Amino acid sequence: xxxxxxxxxxxxxxxxxxxxxxxxxxxxxxxxxxxxxxxxxxxxxxxxxxxxxxxxxxxxxxxxxxxxxxxxxxxxxxxxxxxxxxxxxxxxxxxxxxxxxxxxxxxxxxxxxxxxxxxxxxxxxxxxxxxxxxxxxxxxxxxxxxxxxxxxxxxxxxxxxxxxxxxxxxxxxxxxxxxxxxxxxxxxxxxxxxxxxxxxxxxxxxxxxxxxxxxxxxxxxxxxxxxxxxxxxxxxxxxxxxxxxxxxxxxxxxxxxxxxxxxxxxxxxxxxxxxxxxxxxxxxxxxxxxxxxxxxxxxxxxxxxxxxxxxxxxx
Amino acid sequence: xxxxxxxxxxxxxxxxxxxxxxxxxxxxxxxxxxxxxxxxxxxxxxxxxxxxxxxxxxxxxxxxxxxxxxxxxxxxxxxxxxxxxxxxxxxxxxxxxxxxxxxxxxxxxxxxxxxxxxxxxxxxxxxxxxxxxxxxxxxxxxxxxxxxxxxxxxxxxxxxxxxxxxxxxxxxxxxxxxxxxxxxxxxxxxxxxxxxxxxxxxxxxxxxxxxxxxxxxxxxxxxxxxxxxxxxxxxxxxxxxxxxxxxxxxxxxxxxxxxxxxxxxxxxxxxxxxxxxxxxxxxxxxxxxxxxxxxxxxxxxxxxxxxxxxxxxxxxxxxxxxxxxxxxxxxxxxxxxxxxxxxxxxxxxxxxxxxxxxxxxxxxxxxxxxxxxxxxxxxxxxxxxxxxxxxxxxxxxxxxxxxxxxxxxxxxxxxxxxxxxxxxxxxxxxxxxxxxxxx
Numbered sequence: 035x036x037x038x039x040x041x042x043x044x045x046x047x048x049x050x051x052x053x054x055x056x057x058x059x060x061x062x063x064x065x066x067x068x069x070x071x072x073x074x075x076x077x078x079x080x081x082x083x084x085x086x087x088x089x090x091x092x093x094x095x096x097x098x099x100x101x102x103x104x105x106x107x108x109x110x111x112x113x114x115x116x117x118x119x120x121x122x123x124x125x126x127x128x129x130x131x132x133x134x135x136x137x138x139x140x141x142x143x144x145x146x147x148x149x150x151x152x153x154x155x156x157x158x159x160x161x162x163x164x165x166x167x168x169x170x171x172x173x174x175x176x177x178x179x180x181x182x183x184x185x186x187x188x189x190x191x192x193x194x195x196x197x198x199x200x201x202x203x204x205x206x207x208x209x210x211x212x213x214x215x216x217x218x219x220x221x222x223x224x225x226x227x228x229x230x231x232x233x234x235x236x237x238x239x240x241x242x243x244x245x246x247x248x249x250x251x252x253x254x255x256x257x258x259x260x261x262x263x264x265x266x267x268x269x270x271x272x273x274x275x276x277x278x279x280x281x282x283x284x285x286x287x288x289x290x291x292x293x294x295x296x297x298x299x300x301x302x303x304x305x306x307x308x309x310x311x312x313x314x315x316x317x318x319x320x321x322x323x324x325x326x327x328x329x330x331x332x333x334x335x336x337x338x339x340x341x342x343x344x345x346x347x348x349x
Numbered sequence: 350x351x352x353x354x355x356x357x358x359x360x361x362x363x364x365x366x367x368x369x370x371x372x373x374x375x376x377x378x379x380x381x382x383x384x385x386x387x388x389x390x391x392x393x394x395x396x397x398x399x400x401x402x403x404x405x406x407x408x409x410x411x412x413x414x415x416x417x418x419x420x421x422x423x424x425x426x427x428x429x430x431x432x433x434x435x436x437x438x439x440x441x442x443x444x445x446x447x448x449x450x451x452x453x454x455x456x457x458x459x460x461x462x463x464x465x466x467x468x469x470x471x472x473x474x475x476x477x478x479x480x481x482x483x484x485x486x487x488x489x490x491x492x493x494x495x496x497x498x499x500x501x502x503x504x505x506x507x508x509x510x511x512x513x514x515x516x517x518x519x520x521x522x523x524x525x526x527x528x529x530x531x532x533x534x535x536x537x538x539x540x541x542x543x544x545x546x547x548x549x550x551x552x553x554x555x556x557x558x559x560x561x562x563x564x565x566x567x568x569x570x571x572x573x574x575x576x577x578x579x580x581x582x583x584x585x586x587x588x589x590x591x592x593x594x595x596x597x598x599x600x601x602x603x604x605x606x607x608x609x610x611x612x613x614x615x616x617x618x619x620x621x622x623x624x625x626x627x628x629x630x631x632x633x634x635x636x637x638x639x640x641x642x643x644x645x646x647x648x649x650x651x652x653x654x655x656x657x658x659x660x661x662x663x664x665x666x667x668x669x670x671x672x673x674x675x676x677x678x679x680x681x682x683x684x685x686x687x688x689x690x691x692x693x694x695x696x697x698x699x700x701x702x703x704x705x706x707x708x709x710x711x712x713x714x715x716x717x718x719x720x721x722x723x724x725x726x727x728x729x730x731x732x733x734x735x736x737x738x739x740x741x742x743x744x745x746x747x748x749x750x751x752x753x754x755x756x757x758x759x760x761x762x763x764x765x766x767x768x769x770x771x772x773x774x775x776x777x778x779x780x781x782x783x784x785x786x787x788x
Binding site for chain 2 (some may be wrong): 067095097098099145182183184185187188197202203205208210293294295296297298299300310313314315316317
């Protein structure tokens, strides 16, 4: 049967093409197939990266293409590391990153644990919970801008109702103290379901017989949770943290929609700062250096983290 | 024989039509911001399409993205726009980076005189270097930042009485910036018809140019100058002068004590919303919106009136508005120049004003009936006599972003003092001009 298929395929190959590829080795044919992909990868990813590294050592400005471009050595990097605005944006990013991951893991795991219990309407609840992550960040940003509106916003109303404060007496997006938390709340609302789904996959991968064996050994529920559930879900949790960490390190759209980086520069995350330098101030060389620093940071942290993840998996 | 005659007549008609229309009809794209006057321009341009045979297409970008979108287009040598009504501050970059076609020869050839346009608009929208007779745009849309208020609330006896009791003077259009603050504070949190209202909607937007355009509305009347000596970039003592510090403190007080809650990132749209929804007694915005505000069925008509940005130490309004330029990368420059020639005609300019566009042509502005032609026409003339614009340097975007940051940090985010904010601004601007090789 398979011989017939091979004959059919060979027969269907145009004669001219068949003649051309007749003398090619398997390796050459493999290169023909993967060649375009490698070329595309080089053109779209590797070349721009090398070009960005090159630009980061210049004073090039993309809006002054006629100006002479000088190589400035490491001065862009030096300026960045001494620029208080860059450090402020890194602090804002670190705050956002830490607290979003903390809350998303905490709430996401709790929800997954609850959803994993067999109860009526389980599937309906899962669908409802995952709805926020199906929305576009622009929609979520706009939606929460209204919720945070001091005069008509539901969020302010609920907080006002619960605390007895006047709903319009505080501004989630306009206050220096509250704005960093307002973006954490929205990102947590949107992406906790993602963490929950990964945790749910982890919980459902634990075979029932392990719990049954623990029951036979008269292990308490708490003991089962800490010695079976947590260790077996940990690789999944770590994977969720990795995904959310990388995503939130380059967070842009949601925060721009909510606060535009304000008030002042309170919520100006690294990616927003980079965009301002690159496409508003047009300091292409300088912003390329920032991009390289961010790339190295994410790449370095992610590599260390993946090694740790692999070790956990091996246990 | 009859068929032959018909064929001959047909051929004649075809050749006549070919002579009457230009050799080649082009499809021109005009780029501008998406706002009320743009719709008026679409209407006006139908006449050009009919008379020239060219087809007009329009690319209107919402204001918050206008600079990003169009400057990206220009910097990449894009051919999207044949004509651009670009912001006044772009003129330096447009000219020096070769984005705009220099129009001097064309103006000479077509007898278009810049003396026919209001001097302030020619200076601001057309010339680079500033004030020199090198023209890169034709003044297309005069504009300045002005104010409008609830005339019906100002006329109510109970409100007038309460105001008199509180301040000892009659409630009316403010004559100074400090009076404006006093009126705004009077209305802040007041109950009118069972609804809590607020003083004034002002510009506080962080992302594009909002807070800078708003705060300069206070800085200019206090006598703010960008340089001690024009063209020398000597900013120390001018940008951070005691008057500038006072003006900045004033704007912060206005923001903190007399604006609706949540207006921390507000620009044109938010100002219009606040007024149209009956939240505020007064609001600042560009004159370009005033025809639409006056026509509003709920808060327009006899419920609204307008006033020019009040003086303090001197008169001063923030300049808006734009000139129309031909893009150097366009393949249809001839047709684009035809459009400018048509647009410069006095009768077209009169129709432009009639449709809601702000003509800068002297024949329109000096017409005896102009002041009475709209309730805001007189204020517009007054504003245009004392306008001041932001830097129009090629490094305009960097200069603007620095000011946006420093102003928002101080006014909205409560960071530092007014003096510190202005000192930091001088440092930022100095660094930028050093990079530019101008210092």
